[in-house]
Amino acid sequence: MNTIQIRLSFMMFLQFFIWGAWFVTLGTFLGNNLAATDGQIGMAFATQSWGAIIAPFIIGLIADRYFNAERILGIIHLIGAGLMYLMANTTDFTLFYPYVLGYMILYMPTLALVNSISFRTMKDPKADFSKVRVFGTVGWIVAGLAISYVFSWDSPQAIDQGYLENTFLLAAVASLVLGIFSFTLPKTPPKISKDETVSIKDMLGLDALKMLKDRNFLVFFIASVLICIPLAFYYQNANPFLAEIGVNNPTGIMTIGQVSEVLFMLLIPFFLTRFGIKKTLLIGMLAWALRYLLFAYGNSGELMFMLIIGIALHGICYDFFFVAGQIYTDSKAGEKFKSSAQGLITLATYGVGMLIGFWAAGQISTIYTFSDGLHDWEMIWLWPAGFAFVVFVIYMFTFKNEEIEYEKVDI
Structure with a gap:
């Protein structure tokens, strides 16, 4: 180096x-x-x-x-x-x-x-x-x-x-x-001259909206927005959940998710080659539903292993959908729309999708809060688990598998 x-x-x-x-x-x-x-x-x-x-x-x-x-x-x-x-x-x-x-x-x-x-x-x-x-x-x-x-x-x-x-x-x-x-x-x-005109459409990557005419990409785009709703539950609730139920060193334990993210990143080329883009994305979505079920029924005692597995699934949840999705987007965009397509996906997911998700997580957490301030975490986690599974089923039946040339993609 x-x-x-x-x-x-x-x-x-x-x-x-x-x-x-x-x-x-x-x-x-x-x-x-x-x-x-x-x-x-x-x-x-x-x-x-x-x-x-x-x-x-x-x-x-x-x-x-x-x-x-x-x-x-x-x-x-x-x-x-x-x-x-x-x-x-x-x-x-x-x-x-x-x-x-x-x-x-x-x-x-x-x-x-x-x-x-x-x-x-x-x-x-x-x-x-x-x-x-x-x-x-x-x-x-x-x-x-x-x-x-x-x-x-x-x-x-x-x-x-x-x-x-x-x-x-x-x-x-x-x-x-x-x-x-x-x-x-x-x-x-x-990169751009002060005198050069740049439209709002250019800044937001809206030129890439033309890609939505492709049925497969439209399905992927909608699924990307929807899957960010259960993603928001993890960011917002995971640490308070672990702390409230008495897990020691919750922040340190959550770093297992980042370690798994690095490890599963290395497996993406293998999965794309062996299973294709559709199955890889489906594995990522199913992992979201599974991790929230593990959170719903695990505890800080003898079922602590369920929480550890749920946290460790972060690598599959994130890499197999979001990173694989970036690869898929890049392969579909072509040279003209590569940057704008990635910008559009980021705006739709981290912007619109997670904005809805954080609101939903706040509302559902409020509904399942007891008078003493503690939460009914089983019910809170079952909501994103069910939602992720619904997105999984819809995607499974509406997205047609296709081959992508991931070797040419800059990750």
Whole structure:
């Protein structure tokens, strides 16, 4: 690994360390430190979706036209460090929400910025990007392990004492470091001239809507939006669920999901070759239903193994649907629509799909909350399990299998 790759790897490590340091425990923090309702917790998580929806405008109007990508990355993370500090010191949800909304509107564009800096700096992105991107997953894992096993901020006693606010301070420090470090990254000037006209359709990738005329891709597109609804339940409820039922080191245990994500990523080429795109996607969707059934009937005692398996299924859930879906989208798009097609899928899934999902998770969690503030987790998890299974069945009977040339895809 050369010097450039090392610097890019450190950038990726910090980028996802920051996200993993506070986002995983956000629901637990809001419920315990700010006494937020399940509906309010859903609103907070939905800021990720609003950020995903607004991100193309920030990238298209500012980053791609006026400033070097590494500079705007640095500025955003410096501002983000300040917002993280404010969130750590907020004791009321009505004050917290504007901070987290502002943060996510700024953070979500940085996901595209770090990719842009990497792709435009590497001599051979197809060969080198995955080697650099994996350090982002490592960063997320390290953040979770630090919270659980180094600082123990998610232990029952620490949660009761409000120590989860420290996760925001940890993210603030990492954001400050990345903000400063970003200015040392390779120069990545704007791709578009200030005088060049870029339409909203171009920024949002709406040219790729023409792909929806293909029946198979339309079915895949709709399924992608729908499967993000049960996905939102995991992001929003998994950590509060584990903490509430008395699982020790819940944040650290959840990093098993990221480890499995790396492992199953390596198996995607095999599954695409052996089973084809339809069966690979179906395996991913079925895994969502199975994991939520395991959550519904597992516990922190003798059935703890069910929860561990459910968390470990994250690699199949995410890789076999979302990563395989990106490969499928790329293969269907052709050279003209490759970027816009990926942008459209991201907007539809992390934007629209998860926005609906976070709202639904908040509403269902509220319905199944007891008077003492505890939850009927069995019923809460059965809802996304059933929904994922319905999407699985519909997809199975409406999507026709087809061969794709995944070897030509940049992952």
